[in-house]
Amino acid sequence: MKLYNSPNPAPNPRRVRIFLAEKGVSLPLVEVALTRGEHKSADHMARNSLGQTPTLELDDGRTLSETVSICRYLEARYPEPPLFGRDDFEKASIDMWVRRIEFQLMSPVSQYWRHAHPFTAAVVKPQYREFGLSNEAHYHRALAWLDGELADRTFIAGDAFTIADICALTTVDFADWIGLPPPASCTRLIAWRAAVSSRPSAAA
Amino acid sequence: MKLYNSPNPAPNPRRVRIFLAEKGVSLPLVEVALTRGEHKSADHMARNSLGQTPTLELDDGRTLSETVSICRYLEARYPEPPLFGRDDFEKASIDMWVRRIEFQLMSPVSQYWRHAHPFTAAVVKPQYREFGLSNEAHYHRALAWLDGELADRTFIAGDAFTIADICALTTVDFADWIGLPPPASCTRLIAWRAAVSSRPSAAA
Numbered sequence: 065m066k067l068y069n070s071p072n073p074a075p076n077p078r079r080v081r082i083f084l085a086e087k088g089v090s091l092p093l094v095e096v097a098l099t100r101g102e103h104k105s106a107d108h109m110a111r112n113s114l115g116q117t118p119t120l121e122l123d124d125g126r127t128l129s130e131t132v133s134i135c136r137y138l139e140a141r142y143p144e145p146p147l148f149g150r151d152d153f154e155k156a157s158i159d160m161w162v163r164r165i166e167f168q169l170m171s172p173v174s175q176y177w178r179h180a181h182p183f184t185a186a187v188v189k190p191q192y193r194e195f196g197l198s199n200e201a202h203y204h205r206a207l208a209w210l211d212g213e214l215a216d217r218t219f220i221a222g223d224a225f226t227i228a229d230i231c232a233l234t235t236v237d238f239a240d241w242i243g244l245p246p247p248a249s250c251t252r253l254i255a256w257r258a259a260v261s262s263r264p265s266a267a268a
Numbered sequence: 269m270k271l272y273n274s275p276n277p278a279p280n281p282r283r284v285r286i287f288l289a290e291k292g293v294s295l296p297l298v299e300v301a302l303t304r305g306e307h308k309s310a311d312h313m314a315r316n317s318l319g320q321t322p323t324l325e326l327d328d329g330r331t332l333s334e335t336v337s338i339c340r341y342l343e344a345r346y347p348e349p350p351l352f353g354r355d356d357f358e359k360a361s362i363d364m365w366v367r368r369i370e371f372q373l374m375s376p377v378s379q380y381w382r383h384a385h386p387f388t389a390a391v392v393k394p395q396y397r398e399f400g401l402s403n404e405a406h407y408h409r410a411l412a413w414l415d416g417e418l419a420d421r422t423f424i425a426g427d428a429f430t431i432a433d434i435c436a437l438t439t440v441d442f443a444d445w446i447g448l449p450p451p452a453s454c455t456r457l458i459a460w461r462a463a464v465s466s467r468p469s470a471a472a
Contacts, residue, residue, distance in 0.1 A: 113417065114368070126357065130364040137360035153330065156341035160334040164318070171375070179399070192399035195383070213317065 066092040067134075068111065068119040074098060075170075075238040076131045077118040078268065082230045083135045085265035087142045132162055135227055147227045154222070161221040161228035165235060168206040172199035173239045181242055200244060207250050214252040218259075225260065233260050270296040271338075272315065272323040278302060279374075279442040280335045281322040282472065286434045287339045289469035291346045336366055339431055351431045358426070365425040365432035369439060372410040376403035377443045385446055404448060411454050418456040422463075429464070437464050 067084075069077045084091060096102045096117045104115045112119045112129040120128045120137065128134050139148045149155035178188045179196025210232070214220075220228040236246060236257055246253055260266060271288075273281045288295060300306045300321045308319045316323045316333040324332045324341065332338050343352045353359035382392045383400025414436075418424075424432040440450060440461055450457055464470060 113413065114372070122357070128357070128360050128364060130367040133360045133364035133367060136363055137356060140356035140359070152341060152344035153326070153332070155344070156332050156337045159340055160332060160337035163334040163337060168318070190402075192396055192402065195396035195399040198394075198396065209317065 065123060066094055066121050068096050068108065068117050068121065069093040070096050070098050070103070070117040073238055073241045074117070075234040076116070079131045079230050079234050080118045080120075080134055080138075081268035082234070082265045083138060083147065083227065085268040086145065086147060086225070086230075086263075087138065089138070089142050132227065132231070135230075139227075147225070147230075149221075149226065158221045158226050158228055161226075162231050165220065165228060165231040168209070169203065169232065169239075170235045172202035172206065173235060173242070173244065175199045176203065176239075176244060177242050183242075203239065203244055204247055207246050207253055211250040211253040214256055219256070225263070229256075229260050233257065233266065237261075269327060270298055270325050272300050272312065272321050272325065273297040274300050274302050274307070274321040277442055277445045278321070279438040280320070283335045283434050283438050284322045284324075284338055284342075285472035286438070286469045287342060287351060287431065289472040290349065290351060290429070290434075290467075291342065293342070293346050336431065336435070339434075343431075351429070351434075353425075353430065362425045362430045362432055365430075366435050369424065369432060369435040372413070373407065373436065373443075374439045376406035376410065377439060377446070377448065379403045380407065380443075380448060381446050387446075407443065407448055408451055411450055411457055415454040415457045418460055423460070429467070433460075433464050437461065437470065441465075 067077075067080060069081070072078055096108060098117070102108060103117055108117075108119070109115050111121060111127045114129065116129060118129070118131060118134060120134045122128075128137055136148060139146070149158040176196050176199040178184050179191045180193055180199070181196070185191055210220075217223055219225050220232050236253075240246070246257070248254070271281075271284060273285070276282055300312060302321070306312060307321055312321075312323070313319050315325060315331045318333065320333055322333070322335060322338060324338045326332075332341055340352060343350070353362040380400050380403040382388050383395045384397055384403070385400070389395055414424075421427055423429050424436050440457075444450070450461070452458070
């Protein structure tokens with residue numbers, strides 16, 4: 065297997081790299097330079113018709129895209145430590161938390177990135193700037209909700225580190241990089257972020 | 269178990285009802301009237317802190333939200349026929365297709381619904397109407413891409429009906445209901461839609 069990868073600050077490839085680091089697994093990485101448009105090359109479009117990274121290529125040539133789906137496949141290949149849950153309820157509940165992080169947090173962050181950030185102005189035409197800026201308030205509301213949820217547990221989906229923490233950390237870090245740091249009032253979230261950032265995998 | 273449900277045209281509860289119909293399973297439904305704001309009641313917020321439907325309640329009182337996560341749990345309880353795939357690669361690939369449908373199709377449809385539709389003008393304040401309208405073109409591009417993908421197979425994720433078809437059908441039907449029918453040029457998609465709509469489960 066090999067992983068078509070792009071460097072930070074792209075949040076999606078980082079999710080797979082953190083996942084692999086938590087598993088103690090090393091895969092060959094093939095760099096796809098987003099800044100040179102290599103993700104839209106014919107070669108890469110043949111691997112992923114949406115032209116995204118990361119993409120996983122198996123030894124038989126079959127490919128998989130979508131970060132969480134790639135991690136789900138890697139979980140089956142390398143089951144320990146479990147990062148998608150152990151029993152049926154836990155697996156569904158962690159899946160719910162991944163989705164909540166993506167829909168509640170990552171969605172407003174990516175709309176802000178597309179429509180309100182100067183870096184994307186050259187590729188997103190037109191930007192709807194007022195709409196873009198309005199996503200900061202959505203993101204802050206979502207963080208306040210998540211901060212409340214963290215009152216009774218150590219990690220996003222319960223008492224163990226899971227794929228939901230990886231999704232949340234990469235989102236919060238990317239948001240910070242584009243100018244949306246978590247508000248100081250989100251004390252539990254900030255403590256959670258410091259804790260998961262101190263894991264060696266966070267440097268992946 | 270019981271399912272907190274809302275009637276059509278809400279696309280998410282319908283996804284679970286179609287899933288159950290394909291499984292031949294019947295669960296008690298508890299109606300939550302979105303039009304009366306019952307999803308934001310204290311009772312329902314205790315089941316789902318985001319105040320959404322559907323929500324599944326187990327016999328021991330534990331709850332699960334997020335449509336696909338609920339279906340994932342039901343798949344473990346009622347494995348036949350498999351709707352999330354059989355082997356590890358197929359499971360990851362179907363998961364990828366679910367995510368593609370949600371991010372590529374449902375995301376622009378829901379932004380159009382929120383920001384450009386008169387029904388939501390009373391609750392989404394302010395609406396960013398020009399941004400909302402711009403999502404029609406995004407949705408059409410996504411449908412054209414999906415139409416191309418359907419050149420080599422019968423269903424969204426391969427040669428079997430899966431949860432990805434359920435996600436796509438409910439999205440395309442909801443989009444149609446809000447004024448975004450699929451363009452006539454998407455002939456494969458339109459044929460696929462007719463085929464999956466003729467399954468008894470589509471009436472759920």
